[in-house]
Amino acid sequence: MFSFFRKKTPAPPQTVVTTTPETLAQPALMPAPATAPVPVRSSWIDKLKTGLRKTGASIATVFAGTQIDDALYEDLETALLMADTGVKATEHLLQDLKRRVKDSKTTEPAAVKGLLVESLTDLLAPLQKPLVIGRFKPTVIMVAGVNGAGKTTSIGKLTRHLAASHTSVLLAAADTFRAAAREQLMVWADRTAVDIISQDGGDPAAVAFDAVSAGKARGRDVVLVDTAGRLPTQLHLMEELRKIKRVIQKAGPAQDSLGQPAADDKEAAKFATPPHEVLLVIDGNTGQNALTQVKAFDDALGLTGLIVTKLDGTAKGGVLAAIARERPIPVYFIGVGEKLEDLETFNAREFAQALLS
Numbered sequence: 001m002f003s004f005f006r007k008k009t010p011a012p013p014q015t016v017v018t019t020t021p022e023t024l025a026q027p028a029l030m031p032a033p034a035t036a037p038v039p040v041r042s043s044w045i046d047k048l049k050t051g052l053r054k055t056g057a058s059i060a061t062v063f064a065g066t067q068i069d070d071a072l073y074e075d076l077e078t079a080l081l082m083a084d085t086g087v088k089a090t091e092h093l094l095q096d097l098k099r100r101v102k103d104s105k106t107t108e109p110a111a112v113k114g115l116l117v118e119s120l121t122d123l124l125a126p127l128q129k130p131l132v133i134g135r136f137k138p139t140v141i142m143v144a145g146v147n148g149a150g151k152t153t154s155i156g157k158l159t160r161h162l163a164a165s166h167t168s169v170l171l172a173a174a175d176t177f178r179a180a181a182r183e184q185l186m187v188w189a190d191r192t193a194v195d196i197i198s199q200d201g202g203d204p205a206a207v208a209f210d211a212v213s214a215g216k217a218r219g220r221d222v223v224l225v226d227t228a229g230r231l232p233t234q235l236h237l238m239e240e241l242r243k244i245k246r247v248i249q250k251a252g253p254a255q256d257s258l259g260q261p262a263a264d265d266k267e268a269a270k271f272a273t274p275p276h277e278v279l280l281v282i283d284g285n286t287g288q289n290a291l292t293q294v295k296a297f298d299d300a301l302g303l304t305g306l307i308v309t310k311l312d313g314t315a316k317g318g319v320l321a322a323i324a325r326e327r328p329i330p331v332y333f334i335g336v337g338e339k340l341e342d343l344e345t346f347n348a349r350e351f352a353q354a355l356l357s
Contacts, residue, residue, distance in 0.1 A: 044344050047336045048354040051312035055083045056357045059116075063109045068101060072109060076116075083355075084287040086322030093119055093321070117352050123321055124348035129330035131277065131305060133167060136254035138215040138223045140274030142208075143307075144241055144297055145281035147229035150309035152181060154281050154335065155226050156188030157343045158307075162222055163192045170218065172211030172225040173198035174244060185226055195220075204228060204240060205247035212251040212274055225275070232296030245301055248274050277304045279332065284311040290319045294327050308346075309335040317355050 049056070062075045073094060080090040093116070100106075100115040133139055145151035152175070162169050171189050173196055175181035182198050189196035195218070197211040208225045215223035227244060230237035253272035280297045282290040290308075297303055306329055311317060320331065331346040 044336070044341065045350055045354060047342065048311065048334075048350070049357045051336045052317045052355050052357070055316050055318065055355055058082060059356055060113070063113045065109050068107065068109055068112060072112070073098070080318060080321075082316070083318030084316045084322065085318035086288060086291065086325065089123065089318075089321040089325035092325055093123065096122075113356060117349075117356050120321060120352040120356065121349045123324050124352060126328045127306075127320065127324050127331040128346055128348045129305075129332070130345070131332045133162070133222060136272055136274075136276055138170070138212070138220045138254060138274075139276050140212055140215070140223045140225065140248060140251075140254070141277040141279060142225045142227065142245060142248065142275040142301075143279045143281060144227050144301065145229055146231055146283075146293060149229065149281045149283040149286075150335065151229055151281040152184050152188075152226055153338070154307050154309060154333070154343065155185070155224055156192070157335075157340055158333070159188055159194060159224060160192045160340055161343075163194050167221045168219070169194045169222045169224060170211060170215045170220040171196040172208050172223060174204040174207040174211070175226045175228040176202055176204050176207065181226065181228070205244045208244050209247045209251060212248055216251070216254070223274075232293055232300075238296075238300050241297075242300060245275060245278070278302060279305045279307055280329075281307045281309060284308050284317060284319070284334075287316060287319055288322065291322045291326060294323055294329060298327060298329060303329050305330045305332040307331075307333045307335070307343075309343075312336040312342075317351070320351065 059076070059079045062072060062079050065072060077090055077094060080093060081087070085093070096119045097112065097116055100119060101112060104115065106112060106115065143151060143155055155171070159169050159171060169192070171185055171194060173182040173185045175185070176199070182200075186196055186198065197207060197214055199207050204227065211225060212223055225244070225248070227241060228237065230241070232238060251274055254274060254276070278301050280294060280303050282293055284290070286293075294303070294306065306323070308320065308331055311334055323329065323331075333343050334346050334351070335343040
């Protein structure tokens with residue numbers, strides 16, 4: 001179930017291709033038929049716990065002893081580092097945990113685990129922010145990420161939920177480097193009954209500009225721009241991303257939610273100029289490399305949010321603590337599988353409890 005903060009009255013749903021919303025499975029934001037099961041967030045949390053079970057089990061063994069001593073903290077330090085929490089976040093958590101133990105006069109090792117949940121929740125809290133849709137029309141969202149992180153799939157899932165919640169969406173297939181990227185995005189456009197702007201082998205920046213211009217002309221609520229997957233070490237491709245962002249900015253300020261110019265002065269015009277969101281999709285299985293990607297893409301593009309995928313299977317999950325400590329960029333969504341309902345909004349306490357369950 002997605003939670004979007006909307007600042008305008010939802011527009012009626014639009015069907016722009018032969019596939020209609022009625023032929024699709026009902027999403028969490030739409031009233032479900034009487035015969036359809038209602039998605040429950042608790043079931044999704046169970047999936048998250050399952051995905052992070054390996055990490056939780058390794059940390060839980062630390063608190064199986066009979067006393068709180070230096071050995072416990074040393075074992076906990078090792079467990080956190082193995083969970084990809086990183087040196088800085090681990091040091092912070094240990095110092096904060098020792099303070100909480102002292103202040104609460106805790107004497108049982110089992111109780112320390114609960115205090116660690118509180119400490120981790122506080123560390124992750126700055127990452128818990130909603131994706132704002134509706135302040136500008138269109139809200140332009142540029143999505144980046146390395147190949148294999150689940151970028152295009154995440155865009156498809158996000159599109160499905162936006163379209164189903166009566167938010168009109170336009171897709172931009174600006175990933176012209178990967179052979180199947182355009183076709184993959186076109187499949188999602190067909191499934192979700194939304195328009196797509198694409199060119200066969202066209203310039204990525206030109207595709208993005210055309211999509212933003214079309215989104216403004218057609219009165220779309222959201223324009224989602226898919227970009228080519230690349231490693232941060234591929235400098236020439238990172239420069240291509242910067243070019244895409246610069247060209248999108250040339251489309252000019254968006255309107256506000258009432259259809260009026262969103263800028264009365266230069267500062268307001270700068271704020272309203274697209275892209276309004278620059279998201280990075282990262283693979284939860286890549287550990288500290290994910291933090292490296294966040295830093296590199298943030299330095300290049302100025303990230304506004306993250307989508308963390310594949311937090312099922314072998315994911316350690318502690319990298320979110322490292323991100324919170326070293327580059328606290330909001331985590332809008334996390335994913336634990338391939339199904340539509342497996343992409344959810346990030347909640348700091350839920351994640352801390354799942355990681356340490």
